[in-house]
Amino acid sequence: MIVLGLGLLVMLMILSLAGVVVVGGIDLAGLNLGHVVFALQASLMILSALGVIVNRSPIRSALSLVVTLFLLAVMFVSLDAHLVAMLQVIVYAGAIMVLFLFVIMLLNLHEDRPAMVRPGVRGFAGFVGTLFFLGAVHFVMHPLGAAPGAATVPAGFGTIEQLAEQLFTRSLLAFEVTSILLLVAIVGAVVLAKRKLA
Amino acid sequence: MGIEVGIAAIKALIVILMVLSLAGVLGWIERKGSALIQDRIGANRASIFGVAAAGLVNTLMADPLKFLTKEDILPVRADRLLHTLAPCVNLFPVIVAFAAIPFGDAITIGERTVQLQAIPLNVGMLYVLAMMSLGVYGVVLGGWASNDRLSLLGGIRGSAQMISYEIGMGLSIVAMVMTFGTLDLQEMVRAQGHLIGGWLPAWGILYQPLAFLIFLCTGIAESKRVPFDLPEGESELVSGYFTEYSGIKYLMFFMTDFAEVAVVAGLVTTLFFGGWQVPYLMTDGFHFPGGGALLVPRLLVVLLQVAAFMVKVLLFCWLQILMRWTLPRLRYDQLMRFGWKGLLPLSLANVLATATVVLAIGGPA
Numbered sequence: 001m002i003v004l005g006l007g008l009l010v011m012l013m014i015l016s017l018a019g020v021v022v023v024g025g026i027d028l029a030g031l032n033l034g035h036v037v038f039a040l041q042a043s044l045m046i047l048s049a050l051g052v053i054v055n056r057s058p059i060r061s062a063l064s065l066v067v068t069l070f071l072l073a074v075m076f077v078s079l080d081a082h083l084v085a086m087l088q089v090i091v092y093a094g095a096i097m098v099l100f101l102f103v104i105m106l107l108n109l110h111e112d113r114p115a116m117v118r119p120g121v122r123g124f125a126g127f128v129g130t131l132f133f134l135g136a137v138h139f140v141m142h143p144l145g146a147a148p149g150a151a152t153v154p155a156g157f158g159t160i161e162q163l164a165e166q167l168f169t170r171s172l173l174a175f176e177v178t179s180i181l182l183l184v185a186i187v188g189a190v191v192l193a194k195r196k197l198a
Numbered sequence: 199m200g201i202e203v204g205i206a207a208i209k210a211l212i213v214i215l216m217v218l219s220l221a222g223v224l225g226w227i228e229r230k231g232s233a234l235i236q237d238r239i240g241a242n243r244a245s246i247f248g249v250a251a252a253g254l255v256n257t258l259m260a261d262p263l264k265f266l267t268k269e270d271i272l273p274v275r276a277d278r279l280l281h282t283l284a285p286c287v288n289l290f291p292v293i294v295a296f297a298a299i300p301f302g303d304a305i306t307i308g309e310r311t312v313q314l315q316a317i318p319l320n321v322g323m324l325y326v327l328a329m330m331s332l333g334v335y336g337v338v339l340g341g342w343a344s345n346d347r348l349s350l351l352g353g354i355r356g357s358a359q360m361i362s363y364e365i366g367m368g369l370s371i372v373a374m375v376m377t378f379g380t381l382d383l384q385e386m387v388r389a390q391g392h393l394i395g396g397w398l399p400a401w402g403i404l405y406q407p408l409a410f411l412i413f414l415c416t417g418i419a420e421s422k423r424v425p426f427d428l429p430e431g432e433s434e435l436v437s438g439y440f441t442e443y444s445g446i447k448y449l450m451f452f453m454t455d456f457a458e459v460a461v462v463a464g465l466v467t468t469l470f471f472g473g474w475q476v477p478y479l480m481t482d483g484f485h486f487p488g489g490g491a492l493l494v495p496r497l498l499v500v501l502l503q504v505a506a507f508m509v510k511v512l513l514f515c516w517l518q519i520l521m522r523w524t525l526p527r528l529r530y531d532q533l534m535r536f537g538w539k540g541l542l543p544l545s546l547a548n549v550l551a552t553a554t555v556v557l558a559i560g561g562p563a
Contacts, residue, residue, distance in 0.1 A: 059342060060280070066335065073328075086324035094331025095361065101338050102357050105350065159320045160381055 045071040221456035268445035280343035285450035288336020295329035298322040322383040344442035352438025356429030367416035369545035387473030397487035402470040421458035463514035474503040
């Protein structure tokens with residue numbers, strides 16, 4: 001646990017450095033600093049993702065998930081998808097995970113509760129997980145399409161203008177349907193909560 | 199390449215130093231200001247050879263030294279790791295949030311154009327919002343890791359309040375984004391450079407007075423200051439989420455408070471008061487509406503603009519401090535009602551009205 005915590009601290013420091021370099025709009029291809037940032041980010045992300053499932057304390061698990069989501073945003077930034085990165089932080093790291101923590105704090109969950117899982121289920125989950133992992137390894141080794149190679153990023157890629165154009169022309173229907181779905185979910189949540197109160 | 203990295207690093211350093219020194223100076227302004235408001239002397243105990251320098255020795259030298267050398271007390275059964283991590287997690291997002299706020303126009307050094315902004319970002323406004331939304335973790339962690347009921351209450355209050363007011367803040371910013379037609383903070387400041395009718399600076403507050411009021415309210419609520427300081431609530435919760443902190447960790451919570459004041463002031467300046475713009479100051483000097491002109495060298499123009507930004511930021515910091523020592527604290531139900539039933543519908547209506555106007559005149563201002 002202490003090691004994980006120290007990892008988090010070191011990561012915060014490295015991220016602040018990497019953030020300046022990557023977000024600063026500096027072309028790192030010549031310096032190969034991009035690879036360094038990716039290696040750091042990816043390895044820390046795997047560590048924090050492991051932290052989500054390894055930690056006994058629910059609040060630490062949730063925090064590890066926050067770190068994982070934040071690092072995912074860093075990955076989006078290094079892929080020039082600045083808007084997606086910011087939305088990732090605002091929506092997932094900044095809002096949804098706060099609600100998770102809020103619930104954990106309100107329920108006052110403490111660590112070291114024995115897992116309520118039967119051994120058979122655990123074995124099955126392990127089997128499925130292993131299958132998925134092997135599948136992922138297979139696709140990394142033998143990608144379906146041609147290897148992307150040194151693809152060039154078109155000008156204005158990842159800007160909010162381009163994304164908005166795609167969203168409001170090609171994907172307009174999906175966008176509107178999603179917003180209605182969210183509205184229904186909000187109304188449903190209010191109805192359920194009110195029924196309990198009455 | 200090396201020069202680019204160097205420039206980025208220098209700009210990052212400038213921003214970090216700016217926020218940290220602002221936080222320190224604000225600590226002094228708050229203590230001397232509160233003394234002024236309450237008709238007492240205040241912050242004058244420490245001096246070097248009898249020189250107290252109006253309390254500067256006390257607040258900028260004696261107090262930090264005291265905090266640094268104090269014992270770090272960890273409550274029994276507290277989570278040692280999270281207890282230590284909380285003040286860091288609290289301070290980090292506030293400092294980096296300032297990075298997207300432009301403090302001057304672009305300058306040209308040799309063949310290079312350097313934006314006076316640590317990270318020139320196409321989605322700068324969202325970046326600031328994202329970082330501010332991370333600020334809640336320090337509060338939650340501080341409250342949780344202390345293993346104390348008062349801290350926990352403070353943490354829960356803080357997270358509920360920050361989530362609630364984030365929405366109103368976001369919507370007031372949406373109205374500004376529609377007005378200027380960009381999310382780039384530097385572009386927003388540039389858009390405020392022209393004159394309405396040849397004499398009135400086109401600052402954001404003239405287009406969006408309501409958004410300004412909503413933003414100021416939600417900004418103060420996000421920085422958890424009076425009248426929204428229920429997470430701290432010293433008359434009920436001792437010190438709220440940082441009750442169980444001492445020494446340097448306590449100082450970090452304290453600094454976060456002032457750094458948040460500075461960030462809110464920086465955002466208010468950038469969005470509503472022309473950022474680094476000085477009225478009638480163009481790239482080559484002053485051009486007054488009467489027709490008179492006063493040409494100024496380029497370097498002086500840039501320096502004037504940076505100074506104008508700092509003056510505006512300090513003014514809005516002072517406004518927040520003045521409010522803190524003037525207003526009483528809201529009750530919790532008042533706080534929630536004000537946020538959800540007052541500010542939220544108001545900001546939604548503002549967004550709707552702005553959208554209608556933008557559509558009617560066929561584009562952003």
